Amino acid sequence: MERGEKEAQQYVWDGAIPLQIHLHDSEVTTLPPPSPALVTTFSTVFIYVILAPRIGYLPLLFPQLKPFFSDALPPGVDTIWFEYKGLPLKWYIPTGVLFDLLCGEPERPWNLTVHFRGYPGNILIPCDGEDSVKWSYINSLKEAAYIIHGSSKNVMNMSHPDQVELWRSVMSGKLETYNCISSKLKLGIIGDKFSGKLNVSSLKVQHSVNETEATAAPKSSRIPVRLYLSTVDEDFDDLEEVPHFDSWDQISYINRPVEFKSEGRYFTLLDAVKSILPEFYPDSLKTMKTESENENEHEPESERYPVIKLLRIQGIEPKMEIPFSWVVNNLMNPDYFLHICLYIIAPKPITMMCGLNHEDYSIAFAMAESVVSPKENGPTLRRSNRERRIPAKLQA
Secondary structure: OOOOHHHHHHHHOOOOEEEEEEEOHHHHOOOOOOOOOOOEEEEEEEEEEEEEEEEOOOOHHHHHHEEEEEHHHOOOOOOOOOOOEEOOOOOOOOHHHHHHHHOOOOOOOEEEEEEEEOOOOOOOOOOHHHHHHHHHHHHHHHHHHHHOOOOOOOOHHHHHHHHHHHHHHHOOOOHHHHHHHHHHOOOOOOOOOHHHHOOOOOOOOOOHHHHHHHOOOOOOOOEEEEEEEEEEEEOOOOOOOOOOOOHHHHHHEEEOOOOOOOOOOEEEEHHHHHHOOOOOOOOHOOOOOOOHHHHHHOOOHHHHHOOOEEEEEEEEEEEOOHHHHHHHHHHHOOOEEEEEEEEEEEEOOOOOOOOOOOHHHHHHHHHHOOOOOOOOOOOOOEOOOOOOEOOOOOOO
């Protein structure tokens, strides 16, 4: 693995978010004990400060949080859950994705409230601790395998020791172990001659471990993507003005694969977004132009296409013209999904095709059969907050 490739993947695995965790007032029954090093106490509110891995999941913090808060809790059965500004957080979404999605202006530390009682079963699916999180991760892996190859056989046929070791590598952030085990799944990589100039594939396993198996893995043209979309009807100049979510109904969760076809030209991140959102970009389906479409060319861009206000992947705001294959190979999560958080300003009300609930894997698998494609230009990453407008035309 080349230095640049290894650094990109290691960047994802080393990513962490400082959390400042408060115990909800309703669950504090005693005065707090003396404060340990990284903990601050204000009156009857307990606060715990911790670094949470971006690729991890909030319920996995239970072993660290429970001992600290246990003396203050009322009697009862522990079922941990978190909220941010009153919004219960979906435990099966990676911590880094939740942060990118819900904090337009990155908040450090990220202030969360933890509960051990009163689980909101009407909003969140049940979570029985680590076993539930592991089950969710393995199912995501199966879903990704199905999208890539049309079969989950390689994941389902994993030996129990390999499955355990793979999960432990994700929990502990051991990239080398993860690469060793995941290479056996032969889920493949994607690539083109353009992204090869950027670092090609950061997902090729290190030369010393299972190199034969890894290099024999077929290249995929179907990419598992989960897109979290917030559509706003008013522009905002500052990230502090990003609308706050008080319900998950305000976020469209779209589980839709991307078909990668380079066809001798760049297939960019922008092309991928357009293929995931044909409701917003019907022209990306490469249909013949009608007279009415020709008339629409005279409309301002903002009247015809939405404005991409903010797009984040792994805490990065990449340029829209970066090769999509580079993004996938370097910034995907350990579940083999590329998680994209997107804020757009839509000029007109648009009815979304069904976003998928995480719980409904059968529908997700079925949707892996429907896909679209598009085209466009160039590379590089950035971390600016400037607005990006969709071009009036896609170049053929």
